[in-house]
Amino acid sequence: MNDKTAYLHTYVSVDCAVYGFDGQSLNLLLVERTGNSGGAPDLKLPGSIIMNHEDTDQAAGRVLSELTGVGKIKLRQFRCYSSVERLADPQDVRWLESEYGPKVDRLITVAYIALTRIDRRINDVPKYKSARWCPLEQIGRMPFDHNRIADESLGEIRDWAATEPAVMFDLLPRKFTEAQLRRLYEAVHGRRYDVRNFHKKLVSMDYVVPTDQWQKGVAHRAARYYRFDRVLYRNRRVSL
Amino acid sequence: MNDKTAYLHTYVSVDCAVYGFDGQSLNLLLVERTGNSGGAPDLKLPGSIIMNHEDTDQAAGRVLSELTGVGKIKLRQFRCYSSVERLADPQDVRWLESEYGPKVDRLITVAYIALTRIDRRINDVPKYKSARWCPLEQIGRMPFDHNRIADESLGEIRDWAATEPAVMFDLLPRKFTEAQLRRLYEAVHGRRYDVRNFHKKLVSMDYVVPTDQWQKGVAHRAARYYRFDRVLYRNRRVSL
Numbered sequence: 001m002n003d004k005t006a007y008l009h010t011y012v013s014v015d016c017a018v019y020g021f022d023g024q025s026l027n028l029l030l031v032e033r034t035g036n037s038g039g040a041p042d043l044k045l046p047g048s049i050i051m052n053h054e055d056t057d058q059a060a061g062r063v064l065s066e067l068t069g070v071g072k073i074k075l076r077q078f079r080c081y082s083s084v085e086r087l088a089d090p091q092d093v094r095w096l097e098s099e100y101g102p103k104v105d106r107l108i109t110v111a112y113i114a115l116t117r118i119d120r121r122i123n124d125v126p127k128y129k130s131a132r133w134c135p136l137e138q139i140g141r142m143p144f145d146h147n148r149i150a151d152e153s154l155g156e157i158r159d160w161a162a163t164e165p166a167v168m169f170d171l172l173p174r175k176f177t178e179a180q181l182r183r184l185y186e187a188v189h190g191r192r193y194d195v196r197n198f199h200k201k202l203v204s205m206d207y208v209v210p211t212d213q214w215q216k217g218v219a220h221r222a223a224r225y226y227r228f229d230r231v232l233y234r235n236r237r238v239s240l
Numbered sequence: 241m242n243d244k245t246a247y248l249h250t251y252v253s254v255d256c257a258v259y260g261f262d263g264q265s266l267n268l269l270l271v272e273r274t275g276n277s278g279g280a281p282d283l284k285l286p287g288s289i290i291m292n293h294e295d296t297d298q299a300a301g302r303v304l305s306e307l308t309g310v311g312k313i314k315l316r317q318f319r320c321y322s323s324v325e326r327l328a329d330p331q332d333v334r335w336l337e338s339e340y341g342p343k344v345d346r347l348i349t350v351a352y353i354a355l356t357r358i359d360r361r362i363n364d365v366p367k368y369k370s371a372r373w374c375p376l377e378q379i380g381r382m383p384f385d386h387n388r389i390a391d392e393s394l395g396e397i398r399d400w401a402a403t404e405p406a407v408m409f410d411l412l413p414r415k416f417t418e419a420q421l422r423r424l425y426e427a428v429h430g431r432r433y434d435v436r437n438f439h440k441k442l443v444s445m446d447y448v449v450p451t452d453q454w455q456k457g458v459a460h461r462a463a464r465y466y467r468f469d470r471v472l473y474r475n476r477r478v479s480l
Binding site: 010011012050052053054055056057078079080082083084106108110159162163 | 250251252290292293294296297312317318320322323324346348350399402436
């Protein structure tokens, strides 16, 4: 308790699990870090150490707007990761020091989730070699504890959608078919939905309304497009 | 981006919103900080800067076990508070420096919630003049952003109870009356429940079971005691 040397300076970063949905799989927006020597491409969650003048919400907003050019993507803070083992890999420490300069003893990170349409334009950011969408099932070993953050962020989407079902529609195009919505639910919840049962679920969502447009040029029977109606959604919430 | 001086060392702390229920009001366990000059008693949430060897979960567990002597109270991390304005008050900076020694430029905190029975024994901790339960409606101005953390922690209990109703019963004695349970729901949700409607709600919770014991020595009509059945609760969850 009174050993004052035991309280160390720490660096604080943010990392963002940015989700897109490609019609089949959930994807995470990953960046390839520069300054890494040889081997397989070294993908990680986009992030940054927080700067002196900003809080973690602002730092996460900055990371996202650098990548997407969009200032207004909804971000949800979900957990602070602070294990003393985060910097166990010397390669991660070397990269941090080449990127941020000062000697880093301890780095804790605050993790955020954002849900967005996968066709959003992604900017080149000088800090990274590249940024790209990667389906969850193809993500390899990432540096730091980014695999754990990615895994736990998926559970966080489920909790978020349980109290705020509207967030699911941030992942879909403006018009979507019933099959697309079902596959999104399957990807988020990690289970299969029976087609008939899912149709009942769809009917119960009275804020998902059919349009008069249908798929064109598809090999199978053309499906109707639906859209998410934000006004009906809000009214539904008021009536709860 | 490349101004390396803009990435500062930061101190990281934890603060705990420890809730108890006195039968009428929700209470927070507050501590009176030492080393503060004159004026009204200076109450704050219990907390600590994290030590070199621990993560934030461990630091929060240490703070709680110092206060309660109990190692195993469930803690829920809910948010990192990192505004640059947290250290705006010079009195807070002086207190931090007397408590932790080094010059503190920036302090971010990770906030936790714990729910416990209010009759739990609270230890004297040398770091504080005193520790005591304080009803929410009697909490005055606290240092740092502790009022904001306290306010937002109440919303977090609501979210927690929405996905995990069992947590409400951590706040109640082993045997409780329907009126006690109703008052707890009223305190958490900040609204009144009609007695009849609440009774229907109680009946729908099939994991809250009546005992064959009744209140004794009360001026009004004696009420029956209920208890929370963890096994029935778990089975209910499986059937969801």
